[in-house]
Amino acid sequence: MIDIHKLNAFVVVVEESNISRAAVRLNMQQPPLTRMIKSLEDELKATLLKRLPRGVEVTEAGKALYQEALTILAHAQAIPKRVQNIAQGLEGQMSIGFTNSVGLHPFLPALLRNFREAFSAVSIHLEEDGSSSLIDSIINEKNDIVFLRKPAPIGLGLTSLHVLDEPLIVALPNNHPLAVQQDAIHILDLEPYDFVLYRRLAGQDLFDNILASCYQAGFSPKIVQEAPRLTSSLNLIAAGIGLSIVPEAIRDFWNKQIIYKTLHADTPCIAPIYAVYKQDFDHIRLSHILNLLK
Template sequence: MAPGRRPSSATLELRHLRYFLATAEELNYGRAAERLHIAQPGLSQQIKNLEEIVGTPLFDRTRRSVKLTLAGELFAEEARKALRQTETALLVARRAGRGEIGRIAIGYVGSAAYSGALTTMIGEFRSAYPEVELDISEMEMLQQLDQLDQGKLDICFVRPPVPLPLGIVTIPVLLEEIILALPDSHPLAGREAVPLSALHGDIFITPRHPPGVSFHEHTTAACRNAGFFPRLGPQGRDFVTIASMVAVGLGVALVPRSLKSIQVPGLRYRPIAGEPVLGELAVACRRNEPSPVARAFAAHARRGAAASPAVS
């Protein structure tokens, strides 16, 4: 092919670059063909095709030697960059497909942090997937599930029972004892354990949940099992608010045991006498999750739940 010939309209492919670089490094068609595990005539034809695509000779051939032309030397330098970039692109895509890189948005109820389950699970996930970017927000539970349904969140830490949008599932990660929060001034605050039946005349403070949801349901169900229906009073935005409301004497409350990490003056935590009352902490996620990194977190949660003796 004469120098200056118009380039071919054929498509340049990665195999052309690999064949060219092997030949450029060996400067011998026979050794290059052996290295590439192809026949020498096939390699010669591929190099010829490449030169037609480029539009200029890349090798100076004689009977005794093969040398790179100036165009060939410059092309080799760029070809190596192109192959390295291609390998990087493939690696990034494969890692993203395995959920090793990317971004995940996580919502959680505050009590998930008190229990240690949130920090433990996210900490372990970060160790396993250090290049995943985490966006973590404390959020009211029903708002979390709404944003999960809309695709604005990928993972939620919630406290069932709670109605789930279609296509959302939960993974239990912790079963936690439910205890009583009493004001210091309460007649039963000094007891080692308090029977729920003794609180039939008290006002119970619950989170801002509809009937049948989370600690609203735990409160009414536990009291019914103790033989009475609770007098429901004011509601708190979160358990820290509820603890403060109890401390100032607005009522009593059923709270997760992990809330004992929050100490408020005028507040006593006491176990419920008799059979333990348990509440669940769960991870909510989409059943058919398109994001590999969110699927990786859900799988991480399932492994953690399976390994935890506190989850049945």
């Protein structure tokens, strides 16, 4: 392995075209510098410099080494700063997972924007998936943090941070009998009607949350169709297939074919969002995200 000090000395000699001037620039005596260059030539088994009466001239092999040395020295010079940046969480990668319904809430793009503004050199990897897969991704350290509609299961070494509570609202086809109602719709008034829901396999937490709200009100919803994604369910609602209970952030979607109404219940109908991460995961960039959430 080539000594980086020898490479640096060689670069200075080439740039000065004179060993005496290079020695002054390097703050060393000429004989040690001459020996250092000779040692480098012996090591590489190549003549790097032609000795002239008033200086030196770089050979073709020397020119090749000079270009390589510049790259190596520049990289070596940048290493301490990069290591410091990594240690401080100013560089590296942040892997963030979220469910489909969380991805539709404005808090997530706002969080990502704030993080990008504060830590512009950190690359962000995003993954949308079901809650079970996202939990596994945290356990296996594939993701650093995930955002779900329920806290993490107990006993897996995970921590859950409550981020916010999002109200649930009613989404109705614009020709639905309840669409003309001016006041908030009581959840029990939905009992006679057909429901369209976001498929449990894809959105387990939200699905369970909606069913729990209906059960607490005293009825089991009549689910006539499930959709693979929350936004897909809106297409079915707009087509008149049924109504649904959805997070409030959905209100801006399909607002011509769908009527959105405030939902009233004896027990508040909410869809919380939790940040879930590994309890003992020492990760400075994760700390930066958590600070932005507090």
